[in-house]
Amino acid sequence: MELDGIIKAIREFPGITRKKTIQDVVRFLPTHTFxxxxxxxxxxxxxxxxxxxxxxxxxxxxxxxxxxxxxxxxxxxxxxxxxxxxxxxxxxxxxxxxxxxxxxxxxxxxxxxxxxxxxxxxxxxxxxxxxxxxxxxxxxxxxxxxxxxxDQVILSSTAKDGDDIVFVMDTDGFYPPDLRYAWDTTTNKEDRIVQEQMAAMCDVASEKLTHAAKDMSNPGCIGTLGMLLETSSMGGYVDVDKIPTPKGVDFIQWILSYQGCGFVFSCPPENSQRIIDIFKAVKCDGAIVGKVDSSQILRLRSGDEERVLFDFNSDIITGCKPRKQ
Known part of the structure; x- marks a missing residue:
């Protein structure tokens, strides 16, 4: 895939750029004394x-x-x-x-x-x-x-060097009219399935399978990963060719979409398949899409090509650096 176009789309996407103001609010409302x-x-x-x-x-x-x-x-x-x-x-x-x-x-x-x-x-x-x-x-x-x-809480600020990056997403959905970046996977599904998809995260937590995770929200799947790595003071790479993607959907639109059910994981490599299997049982697709490292730089790969998406030594998504327990 053409990485320069993907990087430009992510870096200019309002779902990413509007997050930057979070740091200004946080400065006025410190929590470390509580x-x-x-x-x-x-x-x-x-x-x-x-x-x-x-x-x-x-x-x-x-x-x-x-x-x-x-x-x-x-x-x-x-x-x-x-x-x-x-x-x-x-x-x-x-x-x-x-x-x-x-x-x-x-x-x-x-x-x-x-x-x-x-x-x-x-x-x-x-x-x-x-x-x-x-x-x-x-x-x-x-x-x-x-x-x-x-002892089971999953934070998004505790990714570790050497972790696998796993994406799980429900690719069975649709874009409602006039909502270009809202991938709806829930309104037409049985209530039972939707509730089981949310409960799958409790299974991941109870089995202590992951070091960190986030739900795929307004910044899209890669942007959400960027927030996780930024708050964890980590970097890594994503192979965009491995991201689960529904047929017939524009790839850039897809990676910028809010997912009805989608999660990013930073987990020990030995646990990756177990997480994928838990979500497969509730009709979600999953894949190991990359690795975490200590570089504080998030890179994208496709074939033999590699480009820098965010360098957290200078780039800011939210600017948040949560205290770690």
Whole structure:
């Protein structure tokens, strides 16, 4: 594949570039003085100590442009992205609360229908929240809590030199109209399968198969890996020819897409096939796509060609360097 074009597309993709502002917020809200905070910025969810367990706590907001384009999917994805964040850390999602701001009853109705569908799909309740019924804009924000045994939590800041990089993705999906980078693998699937896909991360956690992981979110599969390596102060390479890809989908569109079910792993080589097999049992494709090293440089390969995508000695995606336990 033509690596220069792939690199240009990733580096200029808004799903990557808009993450850079995270570092500015984090500077104003330090967490290192709070002893109960096990993990925070840079992770998919904050982890708060609670006896032998960790409470996982995350929040996500949906861009107003999506609410205007497709309010049903805005409500649906508001739930999905939060559930994925808890799953990525090996946790079980427990409950959510929402903040809804609306000025148009039609948009509000469609958004609520999307939220209702997702609550049933993922079997995680919305138990409260707050509504602004007289706003001059539309917004949906959801916060979620989950839990995980402290000795099973999966962080995204603990990749190790020599790890395999494994991608698992549900390639059985579609792009909804006008949502070019949202790969929908859940709305048309049985609820049971979707819930089993999320629970597969709990199996990876309980068997302690991986050093680090993240769900494939707005930066796409390679961009998500970039965030994992950046926060881990690591580098590595990805062979783009090995990335699981559905037939008939443009490759650059695919690697920039938010995955309905997709995870990046940095794991010991002896555990890679086990992770792939766990997700194969829930109808996801997986592959070893590269290796982690200590260079702090992420490189892409295709055939005999190799190019630098990010040099974390100077490049920034989020700028987060979480404290390690």
């Amino acid at each position: 002893a109960s905070v096990f993990a925070s910025e840079g992770e998919d969810a904050a982890a708060i100590e609670f006896g032998d367990d960790l409470i996982l706590f995350a929040a996500d907001g949906i861009m107003e442009s999506l609410l205007k384009t497709n309010p049903f999917y805005a409500g649906y994805f508001a739930v999905l992205v939060n559930v994925n964040d808890i799953a990525a850390m090996g946790g079980k999602a427990l409950a959510m609360v929402d903040v809804i701001s609306v000025k148009d009853d039609r948009i509000c109705s469609q958004m609520l229908k999307g939220m209702e569908r997702a609550v049933k799909k993922f079997n995680v309740p919305i138990v409260g929240g707050h509504t602004h019924p007289d706003c001059m804009y539309h917004a949906i924000d959801i916060s979620i809590i989950g839990s995980v045994p402290k």
